[in-house]
Amino acid sequence: MNIDFSKIPTYDTLGVIERVNRFGKRSIKNSSKVEGLKLALSMIDLTTLEGKDTKGKVEQLCYKAMHPHDALQNIPTVAAICVYPSMVSIAKKALQGSKINVASVATAFPSGQSDLKIKLADTKFAADQGADEIDMVISRGKFLSGNYQYVFDEIAAVKEACGKAHLKVILETGELETLDNVRRASEIAIQAGADFIKTSTGKIQPAATLPVTYVMLDTIKDHYLKTGIMIGMKPAGGISTSKIALQYLVMLNEVLGEKWMNKEYFRFGASSLANDILMQLVKSETGFYQSANYFSKD
Amino acid sequence: MANKNKPFKASWSYDPAPESTDHIQLQKKYDLYIDGKFIKPESGKYFDTINPANDEIIAEIAIAEKEDVDKAVKAAKSAFKNWSKIEPKERGKYIYRIARLIQERAREFAVIESLDGGKPIRESRDIDIPLAANHFFYYAGWTDKLEFAFPNRKPKPLGVAGQIIPWNFPLLMAAWKLAPALATGNTVVLKPAETTPLTALKLAEIIRDSGLPKGVVNIITGAGKTGAEIVNHPDIDKISFTGSTAVGKYIQKAVAGTNKKITLELGGKSANIIFEDAAIDQAVEGIIDAIFFNQGHVCCAGSRLFIQESVANTVIQKLKDRMETLMVGDPMDKNTDIGAINSKRQLKTIENYIKIGLNEGGEIFQTDCILPEKGNWCKPTLFLNLSQSHTIVQEEIFGPVLAIQTFRTIEEVIEKANNTPYGLAAGVWTQNGSKIFHMTQKLKAGVIWANTFNKFDATSPFGGYKESGFGREGGLHGLKPYVKFE
Numbered sequence: 072m073n074i075d076f077s078k079i080p081t082y083d084t085l086g087v088i089e090r091v092n093r094f095g096k097r098s099i100k101n102s103s104k105v106e107g108l109k110l111a112l113s114m115i116d117l118t119t120l121e122g123k124d125t126k127g128k129v130e131q132l133c134y135k136a137m138h139p140h141d142a143l144q145n146i147p148t149v150a151a152i153c154v155y156p157s158m159v160s161i162a163k164k165a166l167q168g169s170k171i172n173v174a175s176v177a178t179a180f181p182s183g184q185s186d187l188k189i190k191l192a193d194t195k196f197a198a199d200q201g202a203d204e205i206d207m208v209i210s211r212g213k214f215l216s217g218n219y220q221y222v223f224d225e226i227a228a229v230k231e232a233c234g235k236a237h238l239k240v241i242l243e244t245g246e247l248e249t250l251d252n253v254r255r256a257s258e259i260a261i262q263a264g265a266d267f268i269k270t271s272t273g274k275i276q277p278a279a280t281l282p283v284t285y286v287m288l289d290t291i292k293d294h295y296l297k298t299g300i301m302i303g304m305k306p307a308g309g310i311s312t313s314k315i316a317l318q319y320l321v322m323l324n325e326v327l328g329e330k331w332m333n334k335e336y337f338r339f340g341a342s343s344l345a346n347d348i349l350m351q352l353v354k355s356e357t358g359f360y361q362s363a364n365y366f367s368k369d
Numbered sequence: 370m371a372n373k374n375k376p377f378k379a380s381w382s383y384d385p386a387p388e389s390t391d392h393i394q395l396q397k398k399y400d401l402y403i404d405g406k407f408i409k410p411e412s413g414k415y416f417d418t419i420n421p422a423n424d425e426i427i428a429e430i431a432i433a434e435k436e437d438v439d440k441a442v443k444a445a446k447s448a449f450k451n452w453s454k455i456e457p458k459e460r461g462k463y464i465y466r467i468a469r470l471i472q473e474r475a476r477e478f479a480v481i482e483s484l485d486g487g488k489p490i491r492e493s494r495d496i497d498i499p500l501a502a503n504h505f506f507y508y509a510g511w512t513d514k515l516e517f518a519f520p521n522r523k524p525k526p527l528g529v530a531g532q533i534i535p536w537n538f539p540l541l542m543a544a545w546k547l548a549p550a551l552a553t554g555n556t557v558v559l560k561p562a563e564t565t566p567l568t569a570l571k572l573a574e575i576i577r578d579s580g581l582p583k584g585v586v587n588i589i590t591g592a593g594k595t596g597a598e599i600v601n602h603p604d605i606d607k608i609s610f611t612g613s614t615a616v617g618k619y620i621q622k623a624v625a626g627t628n629k630k631i632t633l634e635l636g637g638k639s640a641n642i643i644f645e646d647a648a649i650d651q652a653v654e655g656i657i658d659a660i661f662f663n664q665g666h667v668c669c670a671g672s673r674l675f676i677q678e679s680v681a682n683t684v685i686q687k688l689k690d691r692m693e694t695l696m697v698g699d700p701m702d703k704n705t706d707i708g709a710i711n712s713k714r715q716l717k718t719i720e721n722y723i724k725i726g727l728n729e730g731g732e733i734f735q736t737d738c739i740l741p742e743k744g745n746w747c748k749p750t751l752f753l754n755l756s757q758s759h760t761i762v763q764e765e766i767f768g769p770v771l772a773i774q775t776f777r778t779i780e781e782v783i784e785k786a787n788n789t790p791y792g793l794a795a796g797v798w799t800q801n802g803s804k805i806f807h808m809t810q811k812l813k814a815g816v817i818w819a820n821t822f823n824k825f826d827a828t829s830p831f832g833g834y835k836e837s838g839f840g841r842e843g844g845l846h847g848l849k850p851y852v853k854f855e
Contacts (some may be wrong), residue, residue, distance in 0.1 A: 081800050083820050085653030096491060098386035098703040107381065289650050292377065296686070320381070325694045329380030 076219040076259055080293070082250040082286055091281035094322045104317070104354050111316040112139065112348045113147035114334045115341055116174055116305065119154060120181075120273065129158045133165035135369035140349045142365075143356070149345060150334040151204060155180070156193060159200035174204035174239070178229055181243070181272035183208040186227055194232040196233035205229070206239045208272060209256060211246045219259055230248075237265035239305055244283040245275040253283050257290040267303035273340065278308025281318060288326045301330065307340025311349045316344055377690050382709070386703040388490045393477045393693035398429045399566070401437055401590065402573035404444035411436040416592075417551070418566055421487035422700050422709040422744040429732075433589040438598040441587040445529040445556040446604050448584030453526045464551055466579040467572075468505030471544075474575070475499065478568055482540055483700040484533075485567040487709030487745070488663050490701055500825060501544035504843070507827035509549035511848060515553065518845055519566025524852035526554035527630060528606030531532040531599040534569070535612045536562035539765075543569050545831075546609050547586065547844045553851040555607065556585045558599055562612075563592040564712045571674050593774075597623075605629060607851065611668070614765075614836050625780035632840030632850040634668065634832055636765040637793030639814065641671030641822060645679045647798035651820065653687045656771070657701050659796055660824040661695060661749055663708055664756040666715070667768040668837075669794035671822050673762060674773045675782050681775045689734060692749045693772075697738045707769060710745035719747050719768030726752050726761040726770070757788055765791070779804070783811045792834030796822040 099107055117136050119128060129152075136149045151172035152162050162173045175197035179185035185193075194205055207229050213221045230238050240260035244253050260268050268287055271278035284306045291302045304323070309315055316339060323337055331337055346366045354360050396413065400407040400599060415429040433441070452460070471478065477499045482493040514526045530550045534542040539561055548556050561569035573588040589595065593616070600623050610620050611634040614789055624631050641659045643652045659671025676684045697790050700708035710716040725732060731752040740746040751771040762772045777783040786795060795814040797805055805819045815833045818824060825831065830846035840850045 080650070081646075081648045083651040083800070085647035086648060086654060086820065089821075090651070090654050096495075096703070097383060099383055099384045100385040103384040110381075295376065303636065324379045324381045326377070328375075328377035330376075332380055 076166075076223075076255055076263055079251065079255050081257055082254060083280070084250055085086050087250060087285055089122045091285050091322065094281065094325065095126070095318050097321045099317050101322065105352065107317050108313055108348050108352050108355075109147055109273055109319050111313070111320060111330065111339065112345060113150060114338050115305070115345055116153040116338050117149045117345060118150045118158045118178060118273070118307075118340055118342050124155060124158055126158075126161050127340060129154055129161050130165045131369040133162055133171075135345070135367060136145040136166065137169050138169050139345055140353070140366060144351065146323035146352065148176065150338055153206065154338060156200060156202070158195035159197055160201045163201040171202065174205040174206055175200070176208075176272075178207040178326065180206070180208055180369055181274040183210050184212070187228060188227070191228060191232045194229050194318040198234050198236045202236050203241060204237045205233045206241055206269060208241045208243060209260065211243055214247070214252075214256060215268055219255070222256070223259050223263045226265065230264035237266040238264065239269045239303075240265040241269045241307075243272055243275055244270045244280075245277045250286045253286045254290055257287050261290065261294050261302050265302065267308055267338070268303040271306075271308040271340075274307035279306035279310055279323065279340075285322060285326070288323065292327055303338070304331070305338040305340055310339055310341050311343045311347065313348050316348065329347065375690070375693060379694055381450060381549055383704050386704055387699065387701045388483075388494075390480050390484070390701065392511065393480050395428060395481065399570045399590070400431045401433050401441070402577070402588040403437070403441045405577060407573070408624045410434065412441065416563065418485060418564065420744075421564075421711055422483055424743050427485060428567065430570075430590045433560075433591045433595045433598070435598050437589060438595065438602060441556050441558045441589050442529060442602050444584035445558050445587055448582055449526075449528055449556045452556055452582060457513040457515065457554075460551065460554065461509045462578070463476070463579055463581045464505050464509035464512065464548060464835065467581070468502050468509060469577060470575045471498065471502040471505065471572075475502070478540060478571060481571060482519075482568050483708065486536060486539060487700050487711050489705040489708040490664060490703055491573065491705065492815070496724045497541045500827070501541045503827040504544040504548045506542075508552040508847075512552045515848065518848055519852065519854070522854045524553065524854060525847075526852055527851060528555065529604060530555045530557050530607040530609060530851065531602065531605040532557055532559040533596045533599065533608070533610045534559065534561055535610065535668075536565040537663060537668070539565040540568040540572060542611055543572055544583070545847075546611075549842070549847045550609075550851050551585070553848055555851050558587045558589065558605070560589055560591065560596055563590070566590045569609060575855060587768070600624065609840075609850065610634070613700055616847045617838060630850065632842070633838035634840070635836060635838040636841060637668045637670070637833065638673055638763065638765050638789050638791045639669050639671050639794040639796070639839050640675055640812070641796040642675045642782055642786060642798065642808070643674070643676045643680065643684055644797075644799040644801070645677040646801050646804075648800055648820070649680060649684060649687065652798040653684060653691055655796060655798060655820070655822045656688055657691055658693070658838070660771045661769050662823050664707055664710055664747070666767055667823065669816060669823065671794070671796050672766060672770070672772060673786070673789075674771055674831060675776050675785065676773065678775045678777050685773070686774070688751070692736045692751070695736065695738070695847050697746065697748065698741055707749060710747050710767070710768065713745055716745040716747060716765065719766055719770060722761055722768070722770060723750060726759070728759070729759050730753055731759060757785055763789065779807070787811075787813045790836040793816070793837035
């Protein structure tokens with residue numbers, strides 16, 4: 072495949088910041104707020120990606136995913152659990168009977184600094200363990216040195232190795248420096264077969280930001296206009312409060328609209344967001360903020 | 370696909386988020402602010418000021434006639450003797466105090482501005498009121514530095530300034546005119562527009578509370594007739610007017626042969642130019658800001674859009690999609706993007722232009738937003754298939770109506786952009802820096818924005834070429850129309 076990725080639509084950073092600030096000024100109240108909070112909860116990929124992860128920790132997280140807060144009626148479960156490949160089978164077993172997916176990071180996450188063969192083996196291992204979704208990282212070094220074809224080929228190869236599993240491609244936007252690079256990386260990922268594009272590993276600062284996510288949504292929009300194919304979006308890292316999550320949803324609502332307003336096409340990669348949403352939901356029912364101690368930390 | 374033409378339709382509708390209005394203090398009736406106090410008009414006549422979003426009467430406003438204008442000018446003239454002589458830094462203290470009082474009561478001002486004029490609370494809260502305070506802060510700083518603004522020229526105040534302001538940015542325009550006039554040592558008779566007098570009258574309260582010597586600022590209300598009395602008054606030394614070109618021409622005729630100095634900030638039909646090498650998505654946002662800001666009631670609105678042909682289809686498609694997400698409705702709702710049209714009269718003018726556009730063969734697009742039943746409303750509108758000879762391309766509409774044309778070359782767009790009696794502002798969208806400098810040299814407009822639009826700042830001069838007026842407001846340049854040199 073020969074696409075010239077050096078020619079892409081360009082972005083004016085100040086203009087993008089001004090635009091996303093407007094989303095932040097939307098005032099979300101009452102029932103629309105509850106609707107937004109529940110939607111955000113249903114879109115969470117509850118994540119633990121640490122060297123110290125254990126079977127026990129992952130099992131507890133899975134229980135939390137299925138039972139976010141039993142005191143509340145009519146709330147959704149989260150969309151997926153996101154873990155390292157070695158934890159996939161444990162999570163898969165713990166989530167049996169639920170509709171919650173297991174997502175696994177792969178391809179020498181988080182740096183991606185390894186050989187393609189190893190990355191493909193990493194991906195196959197995760198998929199064989201039963202991962203429904205694979206979150207890969209792109210080779211940022213190759214990308215920044217202008218070797219777009221390498222990045223493209225690598226993503227295409229990983230996509231193939233995924234088999235039935237959905238592929239999310241992490242751009243690690245915190246290392247890409249410019250919005251034009253974010254656009255370019257998004258296009259490469261989409262053309263190479265990504266089902267989702269994702270901002271960050273969570274290991275690099277800055278992680279997800281509104282401007283970066285805006286550019287990725289705009290890329291998804293243009294791709295849809297050209298091909299009619301819908302690509303999903305996952306901002307990850309740094310989204311820890313309901314307020315910020317709602318700003319992302321406002322942006323999604325006003326940029327891509329209703330067809331993307333579901334967990335099939337939008338996810339939040341987050342660990343502490345769920346409890347903040349739950350606290351807000353309880354507040355909307357009771358009128359009071361409860362102590363954080365009432366919300367389980369798993 | 371739910372709707373082929375609107376693939377990105379938003380589904381999540383936000384609950385009403387109205388700004389509370391219970392904290393504002395409004396009287397049922399407002400008199401004339403003359404010589405430091407509110408006094409009844411000689412004629413005893415009043416008119417209603419109406420909320421354009423629901424047609425309800427907000428308050429009764431005094432009509433100033435000849436005798437009242439006389440009183441106001443007399444008060445200003447007598448106050449000038451002291452005001453022009455006090456220590457400049459003392460003048461600065463008063464102006465700083467007015468700025469701080471506006472800031473302290475910013476929320477109240479914002480609500481009243483939206484109530485009386487129909488503009489979205491987001492705009493009055495984030496733009497109009499803070500910017501008005503900034504103008505007072507900025508010019509307060511100049512009071513004791515005028516000799517550095519005009520080195521070796523000994524600037525002196527003119528005397529009594531008659532200031533007539535428009536209805537689109539009521540408090541902000543009052544600030545634009547009052548702040549430099551006071552800073553340079555002039556006294557003022559100011560008349561707000563008849564559809565939006567309330568924030569100027571609230572400003573009169575602040576001015577009274579600030580302890581400004583009586584008579585330095587007089588604020589009187591009424592319609593065009595009151596304005597004419599100010600313009601023709603023999604003891605007025607300076608006229609500063611912002612409004613339509615037709616009235617501007619009348620004023621210039623009226624002051625011809627007198628000693629009055631004059632500044633006019635009039636209409637516009639500003640070009641907004643999108644080149645193929647622009648950041649297209651931000652350019653689309655810029656088009657929205659340029660024409661839909663304040664319902665298009667902006668003299669420098671980017672009402673003529675020129676798109677380079679190679680990107681025209683993309684830009685128009687994206688523009689339509691974006692327009693569909695604009696929320697039109699209650700100005701008090703914090704989520705409203707486009708509020709009410711300022712008056713019934715203005716709504717008729719806009720509707721008439723839309724008719725003309727259709728009759729002349731323009732292709733119209735309006736969003737499918739639902740408009741409230743009561744009040745004055747106009748859907749965000751654009752017209753395609755236009756040429757320079759169409760009426761809606763030539764004349765100022767002063768509403769949310771955009772006239773779109775395409776172009777092929779840079780020479781062509783420069784010629785078309787300048788082919789208008791107006792010359793207030795222009796916008797240029799390209800990521801190519803040298804193209805920006807080329808355009809700023811060739812376009813005949815007082816303000817040219819590059820990769821943005823409708824940005825204002827107290828430090829930056831604003832004003833027009835050709836029939837858009839003369840004289841500058843804002844910045845160092847804004848001092849000059851209020852001084853004479855020995």
